[in-house]
Every structure is written in C-alpha cells, then in structure tokens.
Amino acid sequence: MFSIRRIVGVTAVLTGAGATALGAVSLAQAQPPPPASGQRSGAKTTAGDGTSVNAPISGRDRVYTADQTSNTVTVIDPNTNRTLGTIALGVQRLGTTLSPQYTGNVGVHGLALSRDNKRLGVVSVTSNTVDIIDTATNKVINETDVGRASHEGTFTADGEQFWVADRGRDTVTVVDAVRGGVVTSFKVGPGPSKVVLSPDGRTAYVNHISAPEITAVDVRTHKIRYTIKGLGDAFSSDEAISPDGTELWASHKRAGLTSVIDLKRRRVTAVLKTGPDTNHPNFANTKNGSFAYLTVGGLDQTHVYRRNPGGTPKLVTRIHHAGHAPHGMWPSGDGTRMYVGMEKSDAVDVIDTATNKVTDTIGVGKEPQALVYAPNAAPVGSADNLGRQGLGDAPRNVPTTLPDGTAGEPMRPADKGRRLEATVRSVSGLGMIQLQARDLQPTTTYQASAVQKDGSRTSLLSFTTDSSGNAAQVLAFADFTGVSVSLASEGKATAQTLARMTAAAAASMHPGSDGAVEAADLLYCDCC
Template identity: 40%
Template structure:
C-alpha cells in the first residue's frame, strides 16, 4: 500500500524539480523558485484611490484593499492625516513586510503581509518615489525624487539613519542579487549611479540617454541592469559589474514605464511595459532581441514576476486592472478589477504562511468606479481607424464621489509641443474649446495628462447639460488654440 504513495511522491518531486529553473528577480539565480500558491499575494499601489489591492494569484481573485487614505476632496483638508498618491512599492527579503511609498504625503508605510495591518509609517523628504529593502534586510533605501538623496532607513525600526547624496531627482533603486551594489537611476538628470551597499559610496556612473528614468531592475544572474526612460521611450542596459559599461539602448516606445526580469526554461527575459502602446515588450537578455509583443490594456505600468517565473503581473493604469501573463506562451491568462490607477506592482511569494490572509481588508467601494473613453487622431478631417497603427489616447475618469480625476495617456502627438485637453460642444471637435488641462509633450510625442472636476457630468451630459466631447488641440490654456487633432471616439 505504501509503494504507490511513494512512487507518486517521487514523481511529484521530479516534476517540481524539472519546473524549477532559477530564482526570480530581485533574488539571485541560486535562490529556489517558489511555485504559485494561495500563500502568495499580488499587490498594486493605486494612486487615486490611495489603496493597495491584494490579489490571490491562484484564481486571480481580488481579496480586498488596504485603504491608506481617502479620495478627493477629503484629502484637501488641512486636518487630513491619511496617505496621498499611493505609488511605489517594495518588499522585505523574508516576504513579511511591504513598503509602500505615497508621493503626496512624503511617506513610506510598512505593512504586515500576513495580516494586512500597518506596522509603521516613516515620513521622509519631498516626493519620494520608490522604496526597497537591501538583500540582507538590514536597510530600506528610499529614493527621494523631489530632492537629491536616498533616505536610508533601518530595516527593523524603519527610522531614517542616514542619507546618500546622489544627482537630483533619484527615480528608483534596486540591488545586485549578492547585495554588493545599489543601482540608482535619475528622473531629473541623465545619469545612473552605482553605490556600494556596505559603505554608501558612489563607485560608478552610467550615462542615461535622457533624464526621466522611473524604473530599474537587475537580472538574477547578477550580470545586467535594465532601466527605462519614460520621456524618450527607450530602455537601456548596462553591465552590473565594474566598470558598469553601457551595453545597449532599445527604442521601446512612448511612455515606457517599468521593466522586470523573468528566468524560465527558455532563458532570461526582460519584460518592459510601454504605456503609450498599451503593450508589454519582451526581450532576451543574451542578444537583446525582441521575442514577443503582448497587448495588455490601457497604459500598463508596474510589472513583477511570480516566484517561479511562470507569470508576470502588470498594473493597467487606465483600466483599473491587474493582468496576468503566462511567460512561456506570452499570453494574457487573466485580469482582476482593482483600485484606481495602479502604479507599482509586487508579487510576494509565501506572503501569508498561515490562514486566509484577509484580515484588515476592505471592499473596493468607490475605488472600483471608473469610466473609460478613447480619443482618436484626426486625419483629413476623419478619425483614424485602428488599422492606422497609431495607438489611441486612453482616458479614465476615476470617481472620487463629488468629482472625478481625469487621466489621459496622450500619444501620437508632435514632440515637445504645447497642447490642451479640452471640451468641445461638437462631436467633430469644432467650435469653441473649453480647456481642462494644458500640457507639453515629451520627446516621444506623448504625455500623461491629469485634470480634476465634475467632468463626468460634462462629458456624458444630463437633463441640465448638453453633452460635450473631449478633444486634444495644439495651443495653451491662455489661448489661442488650433483645430482639434484628436477627438473622442463614439
């Protein structure tokens, strides 16, 4: 009676061993893979609902949200004490603590992954962007993007213990898997610096093709570092070891957002989210060839692999979703409705070692209420068809109760030119325009545009208000404006 049981156990162990190919970023290649299970959690930091969504990856089911703050206009109050613009995210090497950065309240909130309870909140300098633990868990480095330093927090007390001066506007940091180096890219200066973790000294400089780097990742084999450039739509790669030589520059597309690394049986791959094209691009790390382009939805942002590298999860910023992709087929295998405008995403294996891990979670509530629109380019007076190859501008109206936050992922425009997002009384974009927001496109002819107000009522119309239509036109808020170049799709 025992032999069949023993045989089945051996077969299961053999199958597991054959599926395990290497450790996943941010850990070293020698780290064991962790199969997807109900103990794992996928977290997304949601900027406009000020929430962190918590998803079970086995069945791609939202368990609830951790509410760190309130929507507008509550968070305008001088007495408001919640978090604002929940944005960045990292986790501890033991998978027990989540570090969540809120840009607007200059804070890092530390959350217990097993109970979803807030353990501590540390306030740092102006506009922090990302936080991550060193591989030994002894420190947490926080890029303070509104200033010129890394705030180094104690990994146990979470109190700031020192600062590392870097070029102004540090965007994100990540560490070599062996814990020797920290790599810090910049959002204001065209330079990435390499810092020794042991003594906090800058030992390397890597030129960036442009200033605006939001995200950086190291390969688990310790050989490469990849970083994205949101302003010019490029992704760059450099040698993770001295002299930190730049290896290649890849044109990935407008609003290139985040990058992460997956190791599976086919090799080591970089997955890059390209917000302006609504896709993930997948590259080999040995020859930098593109092997896949995956449509995933409007404005993909943060991305993170599962503990065994069989999946990546990506936050769809203008779709209020988190989407799962099978990394062996590079096909979408599921989507989950989450909070408003997901930014950073973390997949934390074995986050909940016991129990169901649903304590302190709340339902989505108003955070799940969003309307979606698209704008199409005008060509010869007519809206361009999808076959034109130009990705449409996606627009989301995130409900805040009395008002909405409007966010447009504008693409297909002239580089470095002023435009207005406006309301028109005509479906063709003609007539007098009422500007909602003025913006300047980046060198890739794209921009992420925000506005706030009772916009849903104006666009959709009601018994008291004639419907109006969103358009983009060249010009400034002070005027005059030119003819609309993009109009609301009907």
C-alpha cells in the same frame, strides 16, 4: 536629523515577526539566513525581487498593487487570481486630501518586498511617506516621513532598512524598517528615481530622472563606488536588476527607450527603441530560457526579450493587452506567470510565460502603479484587516476628437501610440477625467470639452502642451455625463502662460542638478 515616525502595532511586530526581521543579520551578508523554527517560511529570492525562486504558486502567495488614486494597496491571492481586498493608507484623491489637517497618505505609488517576503515597503509620492506593512496581517507596522518627491525604494538584504530615492532632493533616504524613522540620507546625484540591490546585498544601484547614468553605492558605507554613464536618455523612470545580478535594465518613459547595462563591465551594451511610455522592466527564468519583460504603456503592450548578457537582447514577442497602460509588473515565484498592472483600467493582467498570452484579468484599486509578487507571504485563506476602498466602478476609456475632427484614440502606426487618450473614473462620487496628449502643436493651449449624446459640449478645462506638443497628464474633476472628449485649439500659449510654465519648472529644479523637472513629475508622478 529631524524626522517623524508613526508606530502602529509594535507589540504584534515584536511577537510575530521574529528575531531575523529585527536585525540579527549584517548588511554585508550575501543572503539572509533561513527562517527560524516556528516562523512562516519565506521562499528564497534574489535581490528582493522574487525573479529566480522555484516556489510553485500556492494560497500562501500574494500579489500587491500600489493604487495611486484610491491611496490603497490591493491584495490578490494568485492561487485563485481573486482580489482579497485593499489596505487603505489614506482617503481617495478628492475630499480631505486637500485639507491642511489631512494626515493620511497621498499618491500611493512605489512598492518593494523584504527578502523574506514578510514586509512590504510602500512609498507615497505626494505625501512623501514610507509605510512598512506586515504581509501576514496586512497591518501597517510603522510610517516615516522621507525626502521630497520620494519615489521607489528597496529593503537592505537583512530587512532592517528601507532605502528610498528622493527625486526632489538628490538624495537617498534610509528608513529604519523595523522601528520607523529616518536613519540618515545622502547625496547620489540629480533626481534619483529608484533603488535596487545586488544579489549579494552589498551594492545599491540608483537611476535618475535628470542624468543619463546609474550610480552604484556601497550599502555599508553609503559611499558612491562608481557611476555608469551613457544611458539612452537622462530621464529614467524605472529599473530592474536581473536574477543573476549581471544586468540592469533602465527604462526611459519619455524617450520610449530602454538601456541595458552590463554590471560586470560597467557599461551600456544596448539602447532599445521600445515605444511611448516605456515603463517597468522585470525578468522571468522559464523552461524556455531567461527573458526580460517590459511594459510599454503607450502601446498597451508588454514586450518580451530573450536576454543576451554582454550583447543586444532579441525581441521575442509583443503581448497585446485588452486594457490600457500596462505599468508595474512582477513574475510569480516559479516564473510561470507575469502579473501586470493596467494603470488606466484599474486591473491586473496575468500572462502565461510559456505561451506569452494573457490568461486572466483581475480588478484592483484605482490607478495601479507598482506591483510585486510575494511567495509564501501569508497564511492560506487569510484576508485579515482588508477593506474594499477603491474597488468596483471600473474606469471608462472614452473616445476623443482632435481639433481637426479626427479621432484621437486609435493607435497610430510605427509605434507612435495614441494622439489623445481620455480615462474617466468615479472618485468619491465625482468624475476624475484624465487626459494624455502626444504630438499636438507645441506650446499651444487647448480647450477640452465633454461631448453629450446630443452633440452639445460642456467645458472641462484648458491645458498647454510642452515644446514637443505633449501633455503627460491633465486632470479635471467634474460630473462627467458625456460620451466622448473633444479638443479645440486656442492658439499659441500666451507669454504669461509660458512664463508660468517656466517658473514652475525652475521652482522644481533639483539642488545641484543640471536640469529641471515639471511639477507633474513630482506631484502626480505618472512617470514611474
């Protein structure tokens, strides 16, 4: 099989990572062995997700965010809730990223930790690459080109391999996490979106964006063991496995639903109506019990459920964020905090799980997507090899006006979210204007304009809604000097426009799948 790998700093990895990280453990082993003498001690974790450890927060812990527009990974010290800097994996979204000679990463999006918290796996969804980073030094160990529209992945229990779901190829690609390069790939069904691992390390669970099912794969043989059908929707953006390994929660961003799956009985036990842009689930075991947390981007909320394995979980509270579009989330090692990335505010909110209140907000890189928490990941005070790319210049969420003259940005009742959101960022000295529309007229073309202080308008771009009247992500790049954004209807889309939209969807159809995804799903991946 042809694959490309880039090795960076191999000597440092061989001398600093230790023999355990280099593959002395069987894939079938339930848990990795304790660190050898002289290694930095990693807290024990369950399923590589850090949700069931008992590790008090310290200066050796780290929080990471994957920043899609600045193409960075932000590094935070949770002991002080201070941003230490960023790891640049490419230049920011504009500029040389459009050049055929560009060799950096584009669309830094997915994150996962090895179970010893010594290595971070980073998935870039546009350049289709996986970078493995040493958490002690913030250095890239190796980089591998993987399958089309690679999205989210996980390390195997021994840390030797990184499995990533390829949304555009119906495959999971297996990466050599120690040396780089593709080991193999195998089919798992239409539009795989993410891979998570059982606590014993023997079973990988894959959700999909083109099928309402979960695929269970034997980690040792790469064979499909079974499939759990009957999820709430065919498009599952993210998933997480509970610390005890008994439940899997799969979110359905477009439908505003979440499926709760009993992994012992291999069946769906509940489909929760959670709201627009339902996103990442995660878990926290606290002194008050075991809870599931779920970001709902379209409501600027995080929902908290008391778990009820085998039954329907109960909604405990809704946490309201001051920022916009909560996305990735992860608990601290001791479960006392939940860290939540705010996609449209370039920030991380810190939730106290005892009170379910936001206690702090931390600035990070541009457009944070996935987020992970790593106990005992780095030396105290270490900020080696970090820069400042993507930091500063917080985005603005500006007012919007619909064609009938009403405001588009107020939150609507009945959990419908906003009709029109507009976020403006400074990227490489130019404004990136991001629009998201809900419940407009279907298959209709709209003209978006920047409204100046004196009321004059400057055209930004036109876009066409889908058959539901939605536009998940519309981008324009301009010198934005306006104070708001307004829409004007240009009427029903022409036959030519609809034909181009149909052709684009058909071109992105997954081989062997029953449906298609739109180009925006594969290119900018706001659907995680």
